[in-house]
Amino acid sequence: xxxxxxxxxxxxxxxxxxxxxxxxxxxxxxxxxxxxxxxxxxxxxxxxxxxxxxxxxxxxxxxxxxxxxxxxxxxxxxxxxxxxxxxxxxxxxxxxxxxxxxxxxxxxxxxxxxxxxxxxxxxxxxxxxxxxxxxxxxxxxxxxxxxxxxxxxxxxxxxxxxxxxxxxxxxxxxxxxxxxxxxxxxxxxxxxxxxxxxxxxxxxxxxxxxxxxxxxxxxxxxxxxxxxxxxxxxxxxxxxxxxxxxxxxxxxxxxxxxxxxxxxxxxxxxxxxxxxxxxxxxxxxxxxxxxxxxxxxxxxxxxxxxxxxxxxxxxxxxxxxxxxxxxxxxxxxxxxxxxxxxxxxxxxxxxxxxxxxxxxxxxxxxxxxxxxxxxxxxxxxxxxxxxxxxxxxxxxxxxxxxxxxxxxxxxxxxxxxxxxxxxxxxxxxxxxxxxxxxxxxxxxxxxxxxxxxxxxxxxxxxxxxxxxxxxxxxxxxxxxxxxxxxxxxxxxxxxxxxxxxxxxxxxxxxxxxxxxxxxxxxxxxxxxxxxxxxxxxxxxxxxxxxxxxxx
Amino acid sequence: xxxxxxxxxxxxxxxxxxxxxxxxxxxxxxxxxxxxxxxxxxxxxxxxxxxxxxxxxxxxxxxxxxxxxxxxxxxxxxxxxxxxxxxxxxxxxxxxxxxxxxxxxxxxxxxxxxxxxxxxxxxxxxxxxxxxxxxxxxxxxxxxxxxxxx
Numbered sequence: 196x197x198x199x200x201x202x203x204x205x206x207x208x209x210x211x212x213x214x215x216x217x218x219x220x221x222x223x224x225x226x227x228x229x230x231x232x233x234x235x236x237x238x239x240x241x242x243x244x245x246x247x248x249x250x251x252x253x254x255x256x257x258x259x260x261x262x263x264x265x266x267x268x269x270x271x272x273x274x275x276x277x278x279x280x281x282x283x284x285x286x287x288x289x290x291x292x293x294x295x296x297x298x299x300x301x302x303x304x305x306x307x308x309x310x311x312x313x314x315x316x317x318x319x320x321x322x323x324x325x326x327x328x329x330x331x332x333x334x335x336x337x338x339x340x341x342x343x344x345x346x347x348x349x350x351x352x353x354x355x356x357x358x359x360x361x362x363x364x365x366x367x368x369x370x371x372x373x374x375x376x377x378x379x380x381x382x383x384x385x386x387x388x389x390x391x392x393x394x395x396x397x398x399x400x401x402x403x404x405x406x407x408x409x410x411x412x413x414x415x416x417x418x419x420x421x422x423x424x425x426x427x428x429x430x431x432x433x434x435x436x437x438x439x440x441x442x443x444x445x446x447x448x449x450x451x452x453x454x455x456x457x458x459x460x461x462x463x464x465x466x467x468x469x470x471x472x473x474x475x476x477x478x479x480x481x482x483x484x485x486x487x488x489x490x491x492x493x494x495x496x497x498x499x500x501x502x503x504x505x506x507x508x509x510x511x512x513x514x515x516x517x518x519x520x521x522x523x524x525x526x527x528x529x530x531x532x533x534x535x536x537x538x539x540x541x542x543x544x545x546x547x548x549x550x551x552x553x554x555x556x557x558x559x560x561x562x563x564x565x566x567x568x569x570x571x572x573x574x575x576x577x578x579x580x581x582x583x584x585x586x587x588x589x590x591x592x593x594x595x596x597x598x599x600x601x602x603x604x605x606x607x608x609x610x611x612x613x614x615x616x617x618x619x620x621x622x623x624x625x626x627x628x629x630x631x632x633x634x635x636x637x638x639x640x641x642x643x644x645x646x647x648x649x650x651x652x653x654x655x656x657x658x659x660x661x662x663x664x665x666x667x668x669x670x671x672x673x674x675x676x677x678x679x680x681x682x683x684x685x686x687x688x689x690x691x692x693x694x695x696x697x698x699x700x701x702x703x704x705x706x707x708x709x710x711x712x713x714x715x716x717x718x719x720x721x722x723x724x725x726x727x728x729x730x731x732x733x734x735x736x737x738x739x740x741x742x743x744x745x746x
Numbered sequence: 747x748x749x750x751x752x753x754x755x756x757x758x759x760x761x762x763x764x765x766x767x768x769x770x771x772x773x774x775x776x777x778x779x780x781x782x783x784x785x786x787x788x789x790x791x792x793x794x795x796x797x798x799x800x801x802x803x804x805x806x807x808x809x810x811x812x813x814x815x816x817x818x819x820x821x822x823x824x825x826x827x828x829x830x831x832x833x834x835x836x837x838x839x840x841x842x843x844x845x846x847x848x849x850x851x852x853x854x855x856x857x858x859x860x861x862x863x864x865x866x867x868x869x870x871x872x873x874x875x876x877x878x879x880x881x882x883x884x885x886x887x888x889x890x891x892x893x894x895x896x
Contacts, residue, residue: 211826213795213833220779220787257825283829305772305832308779 200315201226208238208254208266209281214304218253218311225312235261242274249276250318253302256282256289264296271297277317281306332427394436401425402436752886759879768872772835789880795834796873802827803866810859820858821850827865838868 205227207218215231222229230249232238235258242249252270256263267278280293283304293301299317302310394402405422406414416434423433763769773788780787806823809816828843842865849857 211830211833212798213791213830216791216794217776217779217833220784224779224781255829257822257829283832284825304829305775305835308775 200318203227203315203318204230204248204250205314206230206232206238206241206249206252208232208235208252208258208263210234210255210258210260214255218306221306221308221311224308227315234258235263235266238266239269242270242276246274251277251279251314253279253281253314256280256284256293264292267293267296267298277321279314279317328427328429331429398423398425398428399436402433402440406437406440749887752882756879756883756886759882763875763879767837768875770835770837772832774835776834789883792834792876792880795830795836799827799830799869802830803869806862810862815853815855815858817850817853817858821847824850836869836872839865839872842868 203225205222207215207222207229209215209218209231210233212233215233219229219231230241232241235254238252238254239261242252254263254266254270258266263280263282267280270276270278277299278297279300279302280298281302281304282289285303290301299320300314401423402419405419408422409415409418414437416430416437419437420428420430420433760769760773764771764773776788776791784790802823806820806827809820809823824843824846828840828847831839831843842861846858846861846865849861
């Protein structure tokens with residue numbers, strides 16, 4: 196870090212030209228490298244253009260084109276840069292709001308030189324925190340948390356929460372080239388990226404297992420952490436994840452309450468407080484991946500071919516409730532229109548979380564699990580269902596769930612519906628539909644985020660996403676967003692869209708497993724059309740939402 | 747000697763402006779930023795402020811003519827205005843802005859109208875004073891450089 200903090204690259208965003216001029220001068224006097232911007236949207240574009248172009252962002256709270264807090268959240272989500280807010284208004288409530296949205300500092304105008312001189316500390320702090328996390332990580336390959344000492348680049352990829360194909364070296368390299376180049380973080384502060392815990396399918400599964408084992412009512416971060424026994428995972432990681440999980444579950448419960456077709460969920464703790472802007476993070480680093488799934492589904496998810504484990508006829512019935520394909524229940528029908536109407540994804544880039552399907556009768560799942568190959572298509576579903584199973588009697592639509600790598604999974608999935616659904620799919624002609632449904636889910640996961648304001652929409656969304664981690668994420672973020680949606684206009688975040696189902700690369704598992712296109716049924720096209728419709732409409736150039744636990 | 751006297755005058759005037767509450771410490775901060783790279787930095791900033799704030803005042807005037815008053819919009823305008831005024835240390839202007847915002851919060855139309863007149867007044871006064879100040883400063887010239895012709 197030669198000369199640090201000199202040369203610190205600062206982006207200043209303020210609509211006031213006088214202040215821009217002054218701040219620019221002040222920062223230059225600190226020997227910082229200054230870029231000014233008078234519009235928040237321009238600033239975001241600049242930031243997105245080159246993720247590592249800046250070290251820190253200073254932004255005013257009040258701006259005409261975008262609320263400063265929103266910008267703050269976006270930057271925190273997408274780029275994870277430290278953001279300093281400034282305002283002439285120093286009211287406690289505003290400062291608090293800034294902190295809540297993730298500001299690392301809040302400066303009052305008029306700003307003094309000495310205050311600006313010290314902003315480098317925020318950059319530095321982030322860096323050393325990242326280093327700490329890295330150093331504490333187990334450098335062995337760990338399920339879902341593959342941390343290498345090679346550098347943050349690898350680590351960061353692996354830990355990305357989005358459903359990026361983390362195990363795809365190709366993707367990783369892309370990201371590397373894109374994001375980090377060949378900067379050595381030890382020399383270049385700008386290259387030091389935050390190391391976040393990525394809740395991959397595997398990791399989440401472990402988490403869920405732990406939670407179920409302890410008992411949802413008695414669960415606590417420490418217990419979960421101990422049970423999970425993942426080196427390098429901190430209590431804070433778990434606590435944050437647990438919080439989201441709870442929100443997700445409570446969201447599901449509310450959904451199910453309003454939708455009697457679905458089973459009820461046990462009421463979980465629900466806190467509607469604002470999450471720090473990290474919730475449902477969008478990581479710009481992941482954008483390269485076709486992985487809107489914030490749940491960090493790894494590459495284990497593969498395209499589901501027709502090979503689906505067999506399930507029994509009666510098991511199929513279990514799925515009925517959530518598979519849109521089956522028409523035995525109204526709920527299913529609901530799914531389809533829901534899919535169509537789906538156009539509200541929680542903002543903050545939260546991809547639809549997977550709804551966990553919860554049911555208790557999937558036992559055959561286990562047997563098939565061992566078949567790695569065939570399972571690769573199902574594990575996500577299984578996993579989803581599994582972790583929700585114990586606590587809720589959820590029968591959520593079987594959507595494409597992120598598929599946890601089945602490499603030596605020891606978890607005992609008790610998720611039955613998933614498997615049931617899967618097998619049912621293969622067995623019955625509805626398998627295609629099931630897959631389709633799953634695919635739909637995935638598509639949902641990719642749906643662009645929009646202000647989720649209408650409860651109906653939310654409900655629809657939720658229903659369709661219920662079995663995805665993303666959904667979970669979206670729920671939690673939604674809960675937050677719903678509380679602020681009225682006041683804010685959460686920026687649209689379009690998830691990467693595949694354009695069409697067929698376009699999804701086979702080796703890229705964003706979230707769910709995709710069924711072979713040849714199995715597309717009417718329903719699928721029906722749903723897809725709906726999805727595409729919404730999707731395309733809401734697509735913008737934003738990136739995927741990625742959920743990460745940032746510590 | 748002449749130059750020295752002039753520069754002293756400039757100092758006096760500045761101090762007077764501060765003592766009288768027209769300007770606050772921020773103005774001094776601006777002066778500290780002035781250097782060889784930007785020898786007229788303060789004057790430039792002040793000019794920018796007056797240009798921008800005049801535009802803002804037109805908007806506020808227009809908003810004040812509406813009926814009924816949109817207080818939240820007015821508050822937003824005034825917040826911007828206040829922020830801008832804080833950039834050069836326009837203390838009295840800033841204070842009137844705060845008062846205006848209070849009236850906005852109360853939904854007091856008369857209070858708003860009255861206060862805005864005050865804002866405009868202070869704004870105009872400050873402008874004149876700073877014009878004189880910079881004229882004087884230009885005459886006095888930079889401390890090291892040779893004095894410039896008027």
